[in-house]
Amino acid sequence: MKGKNPHFYHSRFSIAPMLDWTDRHCRYFHRLMTKDTLLYTEMITTGAIIHGKGDFLEYNEEEHPLALQLGGSNPVDLATCAKLAQERGYDEINLNVGCPSDRVQNGRFGACLMAEPQLVADCVSAMKDVADMPITVKTRIGIDDHDSYEFLTDFITTVSEKAKCEQFTIHARKAWLSGLSPKENREIPPLDYDRAYQIKKDFPHLVIAVNGGVKTLEETQLHLQHLDGVMVGREAYQNPYLLADVDQRVFGHDKPVIERHDIAEMMYPYIEKQLASGAKLGHISRHMLGLFQGMPGGRQWRRYISENAHKAGSGIEVLEAALAKVPR
Numbered sequence: 001m002k003g004k005n006p007h008f009y010h011s012r013f014s015i016a017p018m019l020d021w022t023d024r025h026c027r028y029f030h031r032l033m034t035k036d037t038l039l040y041t042e043m044i045t046t047g048a049i050i051h052g053k054g055d056f057l058e059y060n061e062e063e064h065p066l067a068l069q070l071g072g073s074n075p076v077d078l079a080t081c082a083k084l085a086q087e088r089g090y091d092e093i094n095l096n097v098g099c100p101s102d103r104v105q106n107g108r109f110g111a112c113l114m115a116e117p118q119l120v121a122d123c124v125s126a127m128k129d130v131a132d133m134p135i136t137v138k139t140r141i142g143i144d145d146h147d148s149y150e151f152l153t154d155f156i157t158t159v160s161e162k163a164k165c166e167q168f169t170i171h172a173r174k175a176w177l178s179g180l181s182p183k184e185n186r187e188i189p190p191l192d193y194d195r196a197y198q199i200k201k202d203f204p205h206l207v208i209a210v211n212g213g214v215k216t217l218e219e220t221q222l223h224l225q226h227l228d229g230v231m232v233g234r235e236a237y238q239n240p241y242l243l244a245d246v247d248q249r250v251f252g253h254d255k256p257v258i259e260r261h262d263i264a265e266m267m268y269p270y271i272e273k274q275l276a277s278g279a280k281l282g283h284i285s286r287h288m289l290g291l292f293q294g295m296p297g298g299r300q301w302r303r304y305i306s307e308n309a310h311k312a313g314s315g316i317e318v319l320e321a322a323l324a325k326v327p328r
């Protein structure tokens, strides 16, 4: 990635945007395990940011490098949000061109935008005009019967040439816009990593990351032989300790790997602070349930937190008691 924006260094490994999962508490937790991984927010719609009540752009300073994922297709609205994102100090803005849910299709954004590459280019250009940071696109390899390699290359060509978009993250399966739920659309259409590899070969000047079905750092290393980056979603959430040696194995750092117990305890000061400002323990601890996945005591940890964290007035003592059930 010589000569590219230094930000793209972090694209080598990223955690996918996941609605309801990668909120700021989750991201804080993930960041404890890896300093260089690029973190994505959940998709936030332009409508929520512009008209919604509450601060949808809030995050913890510790979360950098952090990309904001936007959902929308109105260039003016996207530019408004991009400007706000710039003021708030985000490191990247990513446009969602991969989500197939009905709600999103009604708003004419998400995966259905793959059929409108010129509009996507207009959206990216509008954001680039007002925000001095990488504006990237997360897409699928196709939608419905538009699943030829040419369809994908036409999309990438238009968006990269007309809007000078430099990075694409490709979820390596197509989406069916009707008939499948979003969950099924993450499981049923087959993965085709070769499509993403071919895109990198045909567009060597672009930063191309792949997403979908990656569960280990071994698989990550294999993809990195062909591509610039790997984005991991569900596995990073459900088995977060996967992240503990990403800095060493993907980014080449030489530092000790933090142990699971220490990571749990490193969350305490953050949780205390959040509780003091009105957060509920369960909203934070739910992201930590998978920390001891596959380890002796891991089920007890998960069960104790699930049964107790939501009770009124629950605090750190719930995590301490859960941790005591897991042998060091």
Ligand SMILES: Cc1cc2nc3c(=O)[nH]c(=O)nc-3n(C[C@H](O)[C@H](O)[C@H](O)COP(=O)(O)O)c2cc1C
Residues within 6 Å of the ligand: 016, 017, 018, 019, 020, 021, 042, 043, 069, 096, 097, 098, 099, 138, 171, 186, 211, 212, 213, 214, 231, 232, 233, 234, 235
């Ligand atoms: C609970 C959940 C929420 C998701 N929300 C988003 C989202 O907001 N934006 C998006 O682009 N993709 C979203 N996705 C899709 C993921 O970003 C990713 O593309 C997909 O899970 C495939 O990667 P994986 O196999 O590593 O999980 C979501 C996935 C899950 C499981």
